[in-house]
Amino acid sequence: MDQDLLHLWGNFLSELQKTEISPITYDTFFKQLSPIKLENDTLFINTPTSFIGEHICNNESYHRYMVDIFNRLTEKNLNFKFLVGDAPYNSFQTSSQDQLYERSRLNPKYTFDTFVVGKSNEFAHAASVSVADSLEKANANPLFIYGGVGLGKTHLMHAIGHFVLDRDPKKKVLYVTSEQFTNEFINSIRTNKNEHFRHKYRSMDLLLIDDIQFIADKETTMEEFFHTFNELYAADKQIVLTSDKPPNTIPKLESRLISRFAGGLVVDIAPPDLETRIAILRKKSDAEGFQVPDDVINFIAEQVQSNIRELEGALSRVTAYSRLTTGTISIKTASLALKDLYREQTTKPITPEAIKKVISRHYNVSLEDLDSKKRTRSIAYPRQIAMYMSRQYTDLSLLKIGETFGGRDHSTVIHAYEKVSEDVENNPSLNAKIHQMIREVKGEL
């Protein structure tokens, strides 16, 4: 086979693995493909079964990843034709609506319509809708969304972009990760195009920057971002940022940026509760046209608890596995499909009570003292760690956690969470200790 084509395909696969495509989806679908030939901007791809080709063609975000990555690698907008054996099977081409989204780098799948709202994300969702709906006013500027991996921050950010563009396609909207921002900035210096870079970013109506925590250790990029931010802010242009932590706990982030971020609207997304996970799976399976029985949806939702990206990956794996084996989706096929990935839930549930017991043992503090009003450091700090763990490892709201610690209010829990998050970042041994304690809570040690 053409070595250049093989090389291109290898680069595509390794780029794809850096995206949000889950390892399960990658193994189940993309790894099975192989390139045949590249002819007149059309890439012919072999798929072992029509199901795999169909699955990829019907999924707009997979399409987007393919278009984006090949565009970067070849500087061309390729079309793709899938073949099963030698028979033409299916193809997709880039439409003008796609081009608009492509300019803004928005994923067509991430809209408010496809976002399931539950207790864990309702505030972040409401804030995002309000920002999108009143763009001109830029009342909450910046909107800063933070939370753990795979919980929907990027999705909400894109949804804001879609809402704005659907209402007015002339608006200048741009989504970038902080890594892309950094790379473009560095390239602009290298190629003497810094003015162009500045003009591009500073003329946006809506700038969406994902994973902003990654610019914190890059001083010159941070400086550039600071000026971009100020200019957009002064012109009442909306900025939306996401991060894995709140602004004041991002290590090495300059204090002038912390105060600007905190001056906008800061909202968090927590891991979804069971009901929300079920609703997400139902919505995804309906959207993909999968007929998944309720008991299987419940089963998957119970297996995959903390991360929505993994939840989606598990659903894809179950449907693919069922179709390729028995042809029907049942609890039996689902548990076989997931058996290597998720051990049966034999661990104990994580609750504030169980956390307090472990903390009490490790720090030699009584359970009564953890709930008491005592503020000596030897009691207050273990209490703060227990609150942090309750926030980090359970679905409970701040209010509920406060209640279980002797009726404290939610701001005390936020304060404890932020303080301990910062300590965890700066102190690897505390981080390790918390991991060990959580394993004890789960009964694994």
Ligand SMILES: Nc1ncnc2c1ncn2[C@@H]1O[C@H](COP(=O)(O)OP(=O)(O)OP(=O)(O)O)[C@@H](O)[C@H]1O
């Ligand atoms: N509430 C939701 N409803 C429907 N789908 C969701 C929801 N939240 C997340 N998802 C889906 O889960 C996947 C991961 O979400 P997303 O990429 O937005 O997470 P993230 O918080 O930005 O993660 P990371 O920190 O890793 O970048 C996406 O496919 C997204 O569509």
